Amino acid sequence: MTREEEDPKSVLAEYYSRGFGVRKSFFDGLEAIQKKSGIWVSSPVLLPPMFESVGMPALRRFPGGYKPTTFFLVFLGDEVRNRRVELSEKELFEILSGREIERDTGERGFVALCFEGRVVGCGFSTGTRLRSMIPKARAGELLEALSRG
């Protein structure tokens, strides 16, 4: 079976379960919709013939596969049990400003960036270095929130 033929809900549950330690049962009762841009997650809804979006984007297409979305990682929150990288305020400022920071995570791949124990978005680790994958507009909102303490 090719990726295109795979059940998007299975892809979604497998991705977040294997990569981030999210319980597979979390996805019970949810639906996944495959779009060109990636996989979207929603509760069971009656879809019209045409729509802009349904629920929220959970996985974006990325060279070689998928990347997690900041919106969905934040939504998952404490459900994310693996690949959490806790950052100090100074470190978060650094990577939200577009710079890489040194951080030994042990493996290459996407991670959940955390601040004060809460998931705040998606990052990418080379194994020893870390950068933010939070979309620019969202990163700007987070920077503003941090700036006021």
Next chain:
Amino acid sequence: MDSNTPSYRDFIPDYELLLETLAREKLSFVRINTLRATLEDVRATLPESCSLSPTSLECFYRFEGEDPGKTLAHYLGYYYVQELSAGAVVPVLGPREGELVLDLCAAPGGKTTQISQEMRNTGTLVANDKPHKRLKALHANVYRMGCLNTIVTRWDGTRFPLDWYPEGFDRVLVDAPCTGESNHKTLSPSVRASVAISQLQYGLLARAVRLTRPGGVIVYSTCTFSPIENEGVVSRILEHYPVALERVRVPLPSHPGVEEWSSWKYNPEVKKCARLYNHETGSGGMFIARLRRLEE
């Protein structure tokens, strides 16, 4: 003020106080997003300089501090910055779990995300708006607040397809584009502007009636004071469509709809509608009408 426009002084109580209130900065209110957080979650993430105090509206709190839209709690989708008066509309619509609901003019998404919250992320909520840049804000707010039961569509609301949901919606909200007088620092009513936009408002409400199943509920709201855009639009709908007005009750100071203004006379049923004024709510102004769709 447009020289041909009669004053609102005749029907707005303490009119001078309203004018003073409009000129001042509004208080800030937030709605806790119970899909994502509790009051304690919000309090735990707020800066020490900010605090919350309860209001008469469920889930709404007065935000004391600067910039409620620039906090970690806001970023995480724990709350939505929303005026009390705007927050009074969705409880009048009364969405329930599992229903099929349409928000015809949804951007930027304050009432949409509130409906989703009331529905506890079940059923189907269609959030529609015509193509414009506020649609981007609608998407962002739906995602941030975790509204998994929400479908965003991009359509001119006066032409929203009738055959997409042939059984009809259980509830439809028309939070119509308006002259927005309650958001202005000074009040400059214009009959010409109100008459012009009332054509669009009528078209949206008429479409909403056709999209609602018999027995279903339609709520029409604006954030303007002009009777032309409020009681005038509702009166015309009562004349041409199978609907009945139901009395609007809100947990904020309010007044009945205006039956006449200057030379205009409206259907006496409009007194069942509610008018909210800035100087009495401590927040914004609002007009709210609730209609029941009848059998043909």
